Amino acid sequence: xxxxxxxxxxxxxxxxxxxxxxxxxxxxxxxxxxxxxxxxxxxxxxxxxxxxxxxxxxxxxxxxxxxxxxxxxxxxxxxxxxxxxxxxxxxxxxxxxxxxxxxxxxxxxxxxxxxxxxxxxxxxxxxxxxxxxxxxxxxxxxxxxxxxxxxxxxxxxxxxxxxxxxxxxxxxxxxxxx
Amino acid sequence: xxxxxxxxxxxxxxxxxxxxxxxxxxxxxxxxxxxxxxxxxxxxxxxxxxxxxxxxxxxxxxxxxxxxxxxxxxxxxxxxxxxxxxxxxxxxxxxxxxxxxxxxxxxxxxxxxxxxxxxxxxxxxxxxxxxxxxxxxxxxxxxxxxxxxxxxxxxxxxxxxxxxxx
Numbered sequence: 001x002x003x004x005x006x007x008x009x010x011x012x013x014x015x016x017x018x019x020x021x022x023x024x025x026x027x028x029x030x031x032x033x034x035x036x037x038x039x040x041x042x043x044x045x046x047x048x049x050x051x052x053x054x055x056x057x058x059x060x061x062x063x064x065x066x067x068x069x070x071x072x073x074x075x076x077x078x079x080x081x082x083x084x085x086x087x088x089x090x091x092x093x094x095x096x097x098x099x100x101x102x103x104x105x106x107x108x109x110x111x112x113x114x115x116x117x118x119x120x121x122x123x124x125x126x127x128x129x130x131x132x133x134x135x136x137x138x139x140x141x142x143x144x145x146x147x148x149x150x151x152x153x154x155x156x157x158x159x160x161x162x163x164x165x166x167x168x169x170x171x172x173x174x175x176x177x178x
Numbered sequence: 179x180x181x182x183x184x185x186x187x188x189x190x191x192x193x194x195x196x197x198x199x200x201x202x203x204x205x206x207x208x209x210x211x212x213x214x215x216x217x218x219x220x221x222x223x224x225x226x227x228x229x230x231x232x233x234x235x236x237x238x239x240x241x242x243x244x245x246x247x248x249x250x251x252x253x254x255x256x257x258x259x260x261x262x263x264x265x266x267x268x269x270x271x272x273x274x275x276x277x278x279x280x281x282x283x284x285x286x287x288x289x290x291x292x293x294x295x296x297x298x299x300x301x302x303x304x305x306x307x308x309x310x311x312x313x314x315x316x317x318x319x320x321x322x323x324x325x326x327x328x329x330x331x332x333x334x335x336x337x338x339x340x341x342x343x344x
Contacts, residue, residue: 136235
C-alpha cells in the first residue's frame with residue numbers, strides 16, 4: 001500500500017475543520033434578501049400623513065435611498081430612530097419610511113415626538129409591501145438604487161457602526177454607478 | 179362518573195381541533211391536506227427551526243394566510259413554493275430544489291456510501307490476495323536448497339536408525 005494514501009484521512013479532517021471553522025461566529029439569523037438585484041415589488045400605498053395621497057413603485061426611481069421598515073410596536077425601531085434622524089439631518093441621506101403593520105395615529109404621534117427622518121412615509125397597515133419585500137423582523141433597512149433596484153438589506157438596528165461600515169460605502173458605490 | 183369526565187375531555191379536544199381548521203377553512207379534503215403539507219414544509223424565516231405551521235411568529239401567520247389565499251385561488255403547490263421563495267429566499271424550503279448549489283446537500287450521503295463501499299471492496303480484495311499469497315511460492319533456488327536440506331535430513335535419520343539398530 002502506498003504510504004501517501006495514509007494521509008488522505010488527515011487531509012479530509014483538515015478540510016472539514018477549515019469548513020466548520022469558517023462557520024464559527026457567523027450570524028445565521030440574518031438572511032440575505034431574496035430580492036437583491038430585483039426591483040422593488042410593485043405597490044400602491046397611502047401616505048402615512050395624508051390618507052388621500054397614494055404612492056406607487058415609481059417613487060423609487062429617482063435617487064439612491066434607504067427604505068426603513070418600522071412600527072411603533074417594535075422596541076428596536078425606537079433604539080435606531082435617533083440615528084435615522086441624524087442621518088437625515090446631518091448626512092442628508094434620503095430615507096423613505098415604511099410604517100409596517102401599525103396604527104396611523106400611534107405612528108404620527110411617534111414621529112411628532114421623536115422627530116421625522118423620512119422624506120416620505122408609506123403606510124402599510126396590512127403589511128402587504130412588507131410581505132412582498134420578505135420582511136421578517138422590523139426594523140429592516142434596504143438600500144434602493146436610482147433604478148428602483150433592491151441592492152442591500154440590513155436586518156436589525158441601524159447604528160453608527162452599521163452606517164459607516166455597511167451602508168455608507170455601498171450607497172457611495174451605487175451613487176457613482178447611477 | 180369516570181365516563182363523564184372522559185366524554186367531557188373528548189368534547190374539549192374535539193373543539194380545539196375544530197377551531198384550528200376553522201382559521202383556514204378550505205373546501206375539499208385534498209386542499210386541506212395540501213395546506214398542511216405546504217405549511218409544514220415552509221420554514222419560518224424568523225424562528226428558524228420551526229415550520230410556519232408550528233410557529234407563533236407574526237411572519238409565520240402571514241405566510242400561513244398567504245398559503246391559504248393562494249390555495250383558494252387554485253394555485254399549484256409548486257407555484258405557491260415559488261411565490262414564497264421569491265420573497266424569502268431558498269432558505270424557507272425545508273426541501274431545497276436540486277441545483278448547482280444544493281447538489282452536494284442532496285448527494286453527499288450517496289457519495290459517502292459509494293466511497294465507503296469502494297474502500298471496503300479494496301480492503302477485501304487486498305486481504306484475499308494476501309491470503310492467497312500465504313501459500314509459499316518458492317523460487318527454483320529456494321526449492322533446490324530445501325530439497326538439499328530434506329535430503330540431508332533423510333540421510334541423517336536413516337543413519338540414526340541404522341545406528342539404533344546396531
